Amino acid sequence: MGISFLRDVFREKANSEAIIWKGHSYHYSWLDEKVVFWLEWGKANGIRPFDVVLLQGEFSPSSISILLALIELECIVVPLSADRAHEQCVFANTALVVWILEVDSNDKVRLVHREETRKHSLYDSLRKAGHSGIVFFTSGSTGISKAVVHDLEKLLKKYTLRRYDLRTLAFLLFDHIGGFDTLFYVLSNGSALVVPEVRTPLAVCQSIERYKVEVLPVSPSFLNLLLIGEVYKEYELNSLKFISYGAEVMPSNTLQRCMEIFPKVRFLQKYGATEIGTMRSKSDQNNSVWVQIGGEGYNWRIVDGLLQIKCDSAMVGYLNAPSPFTEDGWFITGDAVEQDGENLRILGRMSDIINVGGQKVYPAEVENAICEMEGVADATVYGEKNQLLGSIVCARVQLAMPVEKDEFVKKLKTHCKSRLERYKLPLKITFSSGSQTDARSKKMRRFMSEGSDLKSI
Amino acid sequence: MDAGNDKRREALNAIYFAMDQINAERSSDKLLKKEETTHLFGIGANMDSLELVTLVLAVESRVSNQLGVAVTLADEKAMSQRNSPFLTVKTLADYVVTKIEESSRD
Secondary structure (H helix, E strand, C coil): CCCHHHHHHHHHCCCCEEEEECCEEEEHHHHHHHHHHHHHHHHHCCCCCCCEEEEECCCCHHHHHHHHHHHHCCCEEEEECHHHHHHHHHHHHHCCCCEEEEECCCCCEEEEECCCCCCCHHHHHHHHHCCCEEEEEECCCCCCCEEEEEEHHHHCHHHHCCCCCCCEECCCCCCCHHHHHHHHHHHHCCCCEECCCCCCHHHHHHHHHHHCCCEEEECHHHHHHHHHHCHHHHCCCCCCCEEEECCCCCCHHHHHHHHHHCCCCEEEECEEECCCEEEEEEECCCCCCEEEEECCCEEEEEECCEEEEEECCCCCEECCCCCCECCCCCEEEEEEEEEECCEEEEEEECCCCEEECCEEECHHHHHHHHHCCCCEEEEEEEEEEECCCEEEEEEEEEECCCCCHHHHHHHHHHHHHHHCCHHHCCCEEEEECCCCECCCCCECHHHHHHCCCCCCC | CCHHHHHHHHHHHHHHHHHHHHHHCCCHHHCCCCCCCCECCCCCCCCCHHHHHHHHHHHHHHHHHHHCCCCCCCCHHHHHCCCCCCCEHHHHHHHHHHHHHHHHHC
């Protein structure tokens, strides 16, 4: 199959806009030519089928056409957003990458070959099946990102069905399964993908007005920021037909207020995970937090209050972690849910994951960074509910020696900044004197996140 | 001395204190001006969401330390307001005063 079904769409929609980037329109005829160009370029440079290629960039005309060319070349692609460039080395090593392709902010391309002789059984199985693949990185509970391998033949199957042609904003990230879903939904329907300059409420509203965007896929936190910045009041956003949201729990008052502001827009809740892809879901009413999830090839069940999902498009496996599937092939999402007939209400993760505006933070990674500092005996990182971002990261530090606390907080922030992405930095830091583990040596994170007597600095 | 003015001065001080913390992380050409007309979020402002959350937490913490009053600024009520309290230093100071008065009534 490959992407031949997409190329048919490209030819049919040759004169329609495919990508709008930095004020320029790129049509489907252009995209189709570019896919061929990069395909030949890749071959000429020695990129072979089933080579693992890390593609670093953001949504842009070149990165999109290169991604398609690599799929056509039957490669295994590892997309990486530019803001995670500092993790390139670790990800390349974990994913056994042979080629690194960097697309910079001006759409210039650089190719680097990497010495890599190791093999992986998951890649072998793709090669045997003759299917190209894609690898997404997702945060892992140990603080090490997990490499999720998908068989592209399976993942792309759902896009072979033509749906609606709607101008869509590329809000979700290039290396995120949600961003992948946006891109392929748009391409498979011959629609226009509008790439905003940056992901701020202002830039997003400008793009919607200027390019008559019809679909806005965002996170609930973004909608919060849109509300409190009041930017929507200054722009003509009448073209919007759908706002889809996912990745975190939607506060009902945010949804309510958005519906008042956008009375003609339909709000759609999406549900998905890197391991299983994005599912279609529908709500009974616009303002309902109850949803029906599923769609072709997806089944769900609830075991011990937690949602499990079985689907055709599930990942092949992790490159660097044990399988999260049950023996009979169900994916354990870790999300607690309530059920009412066919309807589900997603309550959120029953784990220590901290969801900061839709981005996952595992406490262990932040704890490890803090514990590297001199004078720290132990640290416990936990989430605290926050109206604006869903949750924020908090740290309780046990010191091994007396320090000047304000000074220490500054040092801690500087240290964490050099090690972690910004959204992972602890915003509240407190100090403790006693041990932070219970009798079974488990950190008492949940207790701490419920405790209200902690004084912040 | 008018008690209302006192509260407003405390609110402004807390916001300026919080702005100092944000400025400490910024380069010298991007400092937030400590004036009531300074835009915090939305059009004319250049704070991102993490900075806004940091600012709000610092204001809350300062108000609690200085006045002994626990206030939550970014709550459901703030999100449902027709006019956002987070647009400028002035709107935020007014909101902080409202919050202080509410919590001292409880």
